[in-house]
Amino acid sequence: MSDLTPSHILQIGMGFFASKTLLSAIELKLFTALARGPMTAAEIAGSLALNARAVPDFPDALVALGLLDRAGNGADARYANTPEGALFLDANSPAYVGGILEMANARLYRFWADLTEALQTGKPQNETKHSGEPMFAKLYEVPERLEQFMNAMSGISAGNFRAFAQKFDFSAYRTLCDVGGATGQLSCMVAAAQPHMSCTSFDLPNVVPIATRKIAQAGLSDRVKAVGGDFFADPLPRADVITMGMILHDWNLEKKKQLIAKAYEALPEGGAFVVIEALIDDERRKNAFGLLMSLNMLIEFGDAFDYTGADFEGWCRAAGFRRFAVIPLAGPSSAAVAYK
Known part of the structure; x- marks a missing residue:
């Protein structure tokens, strides 16, 4: 039985999923909003004018991608910028990319x-x-x-x-x-x-x-x-x-x-x-x-x-x-x- 897997192929082929999730977070200024302090999923939706269906999938996807941190689970979980996000993705940071x-x-x-x-x-x-x-x-x-x-x-x-x-x-x-x-x-x-x-x-x-x-x-x-x-x-x-x-x-x-x-x-x-x-x-x-x-x-x-x-x-x-x-x-x- 071959130990080859298609995981690398699929990761690249569907890479636009992750790319557009990050690009939309930039467009919505999520990282800039989180620079003011951690938020729950509901608070993120309210702050960014998101539909209720967008959460918790949207911030959780960013957690799984290593682009956000999360403390806790469930509705009370609070999301925060990673150190890299705080430095490079907050529009008010001098290192903003x-x-x-x-x-x-x-x-x-x-x-x-x-x-x-x-x-x-x-x-x-x-x-x-x-x-x-x-x-x-x-x-x-x-x-x-x-x-x-x-x-x-x-x-x-x-x-x-x-x-x-x-x-x-x-x-x-x-x-x-x-x-x-x-x-x-x-x-x-x-x-x-x-x-x-x-x-x-x-x-x-x-x-x-x-x-x-x-x-x-x-x-x-x-x-x-x-x-x-x-x-x-x-x-x-x-x-x-x-x-x-x-x-x-x-x-x-x-x-x-x-x-x-x-x-x-x-x-x-x-x-x-x-x-x-x-x-x-x-x-x-x-x-x-x-x-x-x-x-x-x-x-x-x-x-x-x-x-x-x-x-x-x-x-x-x-x-x-x-x-x-x-x-x-x-x-x-x-x-x-x-x-x-």
């Missing part, structure tokens, strides 16, 4: 239903599928949608940027330009961790007011500035270190190479070009998140894709870079570094 989950719920969850079509056609399955407009044009045309996207990127990037600010050797450098800098998060984290560094966050002009506000809130306006421009149409600001956090994977190979060449031109001799991504392992066997993120790039852009450290080194070597390193960051992400 729910922004990316809010975007996943509002956008990506439904687009992934059309993955099969994307695999067969190679075409995006997001907002552009019906409008024909480029994804970023649609995203940036509504200020509220733009800020939601910026906050989503901040949430998923925070741990990686913080690790980069601490792990990278900045001793030989004085200036940094973060290309596609969004809210200025990476620039602020580097400036905070490295008092000798002055940083520029470079992004499209309508992002600049958001970044300027965030930089001021961080109290770093003296060493961090937001500059508007188009990183394909305009030269990149010159700096000792040029970073791109989750930027290079947004583009096809031709545009990836254009950005690498522009970074090379903007750097001095000895300067460093750094990309922060969920780098796929060179053998393409282990980093499932990086590979799934590459499929997400197919859904979002069609011809965009994630890549390995070896891929990055090959493209950068062709552009003139001569020395390379990969620095592990948080979870499945790394910083790939090319030195001029």
Whole structure:
């Protein structure tokens, strides 16, 4: 009798059950409500305006998934945030990562239903599928949608940027330009961790007011500035270190190479070009998140894709870079570094 079981297959195949339960909890702000204190199932239903049928199944499912704690059993049982939930899923926590989950719920969850079509056609399955407009044009045309996207990127990037600010050797450098800098998060984290560094966050002009506000809130306006421009149409600001956090994977190979060449031109001799991504392992066997993120790039852009450290080194070597390193960051992400 075979000892093989289908449990792993079924867990993955029905994984959207767990995913949507978490995404709905984020949408309903359950973790933020529980930050005020433990609640019974009935109190949760009242606080979140849930139908009586939703409890206790909804909070108990989150307990079974390890996303909530529960003290006791039955109607008097009280639910509370886990330590991870309190830190990362309370919208009022400075470490909140729910922004990316809010975007996943509002956008990506439904687009992934059309993955099969994307695999067969190679075409995006997001907002552009019906409008024909480029994804970023649609995203940036509504200020509220733009800020939601910026906050989503901040949430998923925070741990990686913080690790980069601490792990990278900045001793030989004085200036940094973060290309596609969004809210200025990476620039602020580097400036905070490295008092000798002055940083520029470079992004499209309508992002600049958001970044300027965030930089001021961080109290770093003296060493961090937001500059508007188009990183394909305009030269990149010159700096000792040029970073791109989750930027290079947004583009096809031709545009990836254009950005690498522009970074090379903007750097001095000895300067460093750094990309922060969920780098796929060179053998393409282990980093499932990086590979799934590459499929997400197919859904979002069609011809965009994630890549390995070896891929990055090959493209950068062709552009003139001569020395390379990969620095592990948080979870499945790394910083790939090319030195001029």
